[in-house]
Amino acid sequence: MKDPISNEFHRLLNNQCSETELEDFLRKINEAQYQKRYGQLIRNTLASEVQPNEIDDYLQKRLDQRLALILGTDKGMESKLSAESKQSTGSIRSRIFKAPQKYLSLKYALAASILLTVSVALVFFGNQNAIKSVNPIVAKPIAPGGNEAILTLSDGTRLFLNDIGNGNLAQESGISIVKTKDGELIYQVMKDLEAGSVSEPVSGQISGKKVPLEYNVLETPKGGQYQIVLPDGTKVWLNAASSLKFPASFANLDKREVELRGEAYFEVAKDKFKPFKVMAIAAGDLKERVEVLGTHFNVSSYSNESSLKTTLLEGSVKIGTQLLVPGQQSVRSNAGLKIKEIDVEEVIAWKNGFFVFENDNLEGILKKLSRWYDVDIAYDGSLNHVKVIGSVSRNTDLPTVLRMLEKTDKFKFKVQGRRVSVMP
Numbered sequence: 001m002k003d004p005i006s007n008e009f010h011r012l013l014n015n016q017c018s019e020t021e022l023e024d025f026l027r028k029i030n031e032a033q034y035q036k037r038y039g040q041l042i043r044n045t046l047a048s049e050v051q052p053n054e055i056d057d058y059l060q061k062r063l064d065q066r067l068a069l070i071l072g073t074d075k076g077m078e079s080k081l082s083a084e085s086k087q088s089t090g091s092i093r094s095r096i097f098k099a100p101q102k103y104l105s106l107k108y109a110l111a112a113s114i115l116l117t118v119s120v121a122l123v124f125f126g127n128q129n130a131i132k133s134v135n136p137i138v139a140k141p142i143a144p145g146g147n148e149a150i151l152t153l154s155d156g157t158r159l160f161l162n163d164i165g166n167g168n169l170a171q172e173s174g175i176s177i178v179k180t181k182d183g184e185l186i187y188q189v190m191k192d193l194e195a196g197s198v199s200e201p202v203s204g205q206i207s208g209k210k211v212p213l214e215y216n217v218l219e220t221p222k223g224g225q226y227q228i229v230l231p232d233g234t235k236v237w238l239n240a241a242s243s244l245k246f247p248a249s250f251a252n253l254d255k256r257e258v259e260l261r262g263e264a265y266f267e268v269a270k271d272k273f274k275p276f277k278v279m280a281i282a283a284g285d286l287k288e289r290v291e292v293l294g295t296h297f298n299v300s301s302y303s304n305e306s307s308l309k310t311t312l313l314e315g316s317v318k319i320g321t322q323l324l325v326p327g328q329q330s331v332r333s334n335a336g337l338k339i340k341e342i343d344v345e346e347v348i349a350w351k352n353g354f355f356v357f358e359n360d361n362l363e364g365i366l367k368k369l370s371r372w373y374d375v376d377i378a379y380d381g382s383l384n385h386v387k388v389i390g391s392v393s394r395n396t397d398l399p400t401v402l403r404m405l406e407k408t409d410k411f412k413f414k415v416q417g418r419r420v421s422v423m424p
Contacts, residue, residue, distance in 0.1 A: 009038065141399050144398070146225070147183030148225070152216065152217040153170060154214035173248040175248055187249075218244045219243040222240055223373060223374035230256075231251075236267075238262070239351075243261045243262060256276045262302055264298070265297075267296050270294030272293055276291075276294070282302065286332065292315065292316070292318070297310060297317055309331050309332075311344055313344050324339065327344060349391070362411075369420075376420070377421075378422070386410055390404070399415065
């Protein structure tokens with residue numbers, strides 16, 4: 001027979017709680033004598049569904065953060081979730097916990113968000129082999145994306161990086177272009193250029209002649225990603241369906257400027273004499289110039305999104321006349337520019353090999369899945385009212401991810417070839 005605490009906890013998870021029981025839970029969770037017991041129940045629940053080797057260090061960190069919130073020890077996350085709850089309009093949904101509409105005041109929505117952690121852990125971090133074996137959506141799983149890109153040199157030569165071997169690919173403007181076995185391009189300054197014996201073609205006057213600046217373009221298709229080290233040492237991770245245009249060399253230039261379409265994460269090499277600038281281009285006339293000296297940040301500027309987002313992790317960047325500090329995100333839309341606090345771990349999860357959803361709307365999630373799995377997703381109306389919280393590896397095949405999303409009990413998916421239809 002279950003003890004009262006255990007019985008109450010499982011009634012909450014199974015959507016069998018009364019308003020009084022929910023009030024009781026909110027009171028007890030702030031009392032030290034109950035926190036240890038609740039922590040044990042949560043861990044036991046997860047352990048019964050999740051094998052230890054199925055959660056790596058990154059996902060474990062996320063779970064630990066959520067557990068700290070549940071036990072009342074992470075006030076920063078609590079404030080964040082409280083703010084999200086004010087905007088949720090009662091649309092937080094889960095198979096295991098569905099808060100009745102009349103309970104969705106701020107504190108009830110927050111409680112739903114907290115308890116949802118457990119359900120999401122079961123759905124997103126659960127035994128994926130079991131999910132695959134029951135009623136598969138398609139007989140042949142659609143595999144996730146991988147390291148795939150095309151490099152276009154300044155003379156128009158296109159190098160399909162998947163089709164060529166590792167090693168030295170080309171030489172341009174005193175730069176050696178090297179492909180590594182790990183899916184990375186490295187632009188290395190050649191020794192003779194370092195010694196000053198090679199003329200560098202740049203935009204400007206050289207020996208009385210104006211020489212155009214030479215550009216390279218790295219493009220990833222849907223289902224592709226790639227990493228590159230630029231000539232100045234800046235590291236860039238390029239997400240799916242994106243392109244990065246950059247000078248073949250930064251030598252003799254007074255600034256370092258690149259052009260981005262899509263999404264990329266930057267770790268900029270410090271050079272106080274040469275500012276680094278990213279011209280991000282999205283749909284229509286939506287553009288953003290990001291100016292930095294040396295910092296870590298993420299820029300998302302997809303043409304099928306309604307806004308252009310810059311998220312700062314380290315250092316500082318300038319957006320127009322606004323300066324961002326770490327943990328902030330600028331959102332540029334046709335309505336103007338807004339600055340907000342953001343969970344940076346969620347934003348760069350793609351770089352670390354994960355999808356992380358923190359009360360994200362389903363419509364935005366499906367766009368990410370479409371780009372990564374190279375599929376077309378069709379649905380009628382808007383799906384922005386359906387919210388999802390959870391994480392899953394980007395190495396997971398698409399049918400498994402769709403099965404996880406179906407746990408919301410709000411829609412089903414039908415897959416035909418590379419077309420996915422969303423059905424209520």
